[in-house]
Amino acid sequence: MNRDAPACVEMRERLLEADPAELLGEGDSTVALHVAGCAACTAAARRVLRSQQELADALSQLSDRAAPAPGARVVSVGSAASAESAVRPARGARRSLLRVMPPLAAAAVLVLFLLQQRAADELPRLEPVPEPTAYAPDMPVVNATDGSDVAVMQTTNPNITVVWFLKRERQ
Amino acid sequence: MMRRLPKTGAMLVIATFTACDPGPEPRTFPLGHMSPENARLLIEPYVPGGGENIRMSDQPPALTVAASAERLEQIEEMLSRFDVAAPDLRLRFQLIEADGFTGVDPAIADVEAALRELFRFSGYRLVSESMITAAQYSNSNQSLLGSGGLPLHLSLRVGRISSAADRSSAELEVTLAASDRQILNTRVVVPGGQIVVLGTARPFEDRGALILVVRPEIQ
Numbered sequence: 001m002n003r004d005a006p007a008c009v010e011m012r013e014r015l016l017e018a019d020p021a022e023l024l025g026e027g028d029s030t031v032a033l034h035v036a037g038c039a040a041c042t043a044a045a046r047r048v049l050r051s052q053q054e055l056a057d058a059l060s061q062l063s064d065r066a067a068p069a070p071g072a073r074v075v076s077v078g079s080a081a082s083a084e085s086a087v088r089p090a091r092g093a094r095r096s097l098l099r100v101m102p103p104l105a106a107a108a109v110l111v112l113f114l115l116q117q118r119a120a121d122e123l124p125r126l127e128p129v130p131e132p133t134a135y136a137p138d139m140p141v142v143n144a145t146d147g148s149d150v151a152v153m154q155t156t157n158p159n160i161t162v163v164w165f166l167k168r169e170r171q
Numbered sequence: 172m173m174r175r176l177p178k179t180g181a182m183l184v185i186a187t188f189t190a191c192d193p194g195p196e197p198r199t200f201p202l203g204h205m206s207p208e209n210a211r212l213l214i215e216p217y218v219p220g221g222g223e224n225i226r227m228s229d230q231p232p233a234l235t236v237a238a239s240a241e242r243l244e245q246i247e248e249m250l251s252r253f254d255v256a257a258p259d260l261r262l263r264f265q266l267i268e269a270d271g272f273t274g275v276d277p278a279i280a281d282v283e284a285a286l287r288e289l290f291r292f293s294g295y296r297l298v299s300e301s302m303i304t305a306a307q308y309s310n311s312n313q314s315l316l317g318s319g320g321l322p323l324h325l326s327l328r329v330g331r332i333s334s335a336a337d338r339s340s341a342e343l344e345v346t347l348a349a350s351d352r353q354i355l356n357t358r359v360v361v362p363g364g365q366i367v368v369l370g371t372a373r374p375f376e377d378r379g380a381l382i383l384v385v386r387p388e389i390q
Contacts, residue, residue: 136338140367143358155285165371
């Protein structure tokens with residue numbers, strides 16, 4: 001099946017919402033079954049997975065940088081608020097994360113949008129071209145042209161075929 | 172550091188998208204046998220942007236295509252399958268006139284024996300002979316002389332020539348005509364090693380049957 005098929009066009013949109021397992025063609029959902037049987041959509045699903053992974057990695061790195069270092073206390077231990085503060089990011093860090101998340105979310109949306117645009121712009125995947133097969137009949141194959149009647153006659157010589165024109169060609 | 176994070180998000184977009192799309196790159200494919208025009212027609216539907224991303228060169232025959240690396244590899248594979256040498260085709264034509272002859276011509280002995288199984292002409296005579304070497308998808312024309320010096324025109328159109336393992340064939344359209352009329356015209360696919368005998372009875376009021384023997388050699 002190629003991506004020009006209506007099923008593939010619809011499937012490209014559903015790939016963006018699919019679970020990773022479905023993107024891998026695992027399971028018996030409609031998306032998974034289609035991905036498992038369509039080379040073009042398999043490639044598209046892999047691109048989505050790869051992009052999701054790259055985004056997840058980038059977000060993870062950014063979260064690590066924004067969170068307090070292990071062992072570091074933001075406020076002094078002993079106050080009523082300290083226990084809660086110790087397990088939550090400090091207000092400054094939360095504000096920073098709040099500032100970071102919108103652009104990252106926008107980035108994620110934009111990446112998915114661009115990936116979708118790329119999928120829409122792509123030409124059909126070039127499927128393996130079948131080997132040109134040689135058409136070699138055992139005996140001559142005659143196609144009489146218009147205005148002629150022919151008799152094709154075999155002879156005892158298997159290498160000779162006689163084509164006899166029964167009606168004179170028109171001028 | 173935190174103030175730089177929004178910029179990092181934007182860079183992430185660019186980096187991610189750039190990683191997914193390295194962009195088109197040009198690659199030149201030299202052609203050994205296909206014409207650049209035919210090769211372009213073959214690959215154009217598969218090249219993003221179509222003809223805008225394909226350039227042709229006749230000397231040397233080559234195509235330059237701008238596309239993604241993956242697409243270029245697929246195009247290269249496609250061209251390698253189609254840009255192959257066609258077998259050589261050599262055609263030997265023999266013009267034979269029937270009736271009114273009693274002698275035996277060894278040059279047409281095999282055909283004469285076959286014709287005697289089918290017809291009751293008193294004899295056969297080789298009037299003229301011609302050899303044509305033709306390429307796949309080509310046209311050739313030759314003049315032949317019929318009996319009594321009658322000028323005849325032999326026209327040959329060659330279609331596909333196939334050869335694989337021990338089988339071969341050639342698609343031919345053969346036309347034999349006099350100055351004022353067409354005598355024979357047919358399309359035929361001839362397997363290698365086969366002889367096709369084209370004939371017609373009394374194409375002219377004052378002459379016997381005219382027979383054109385086509386002997387292709389596919390190498």
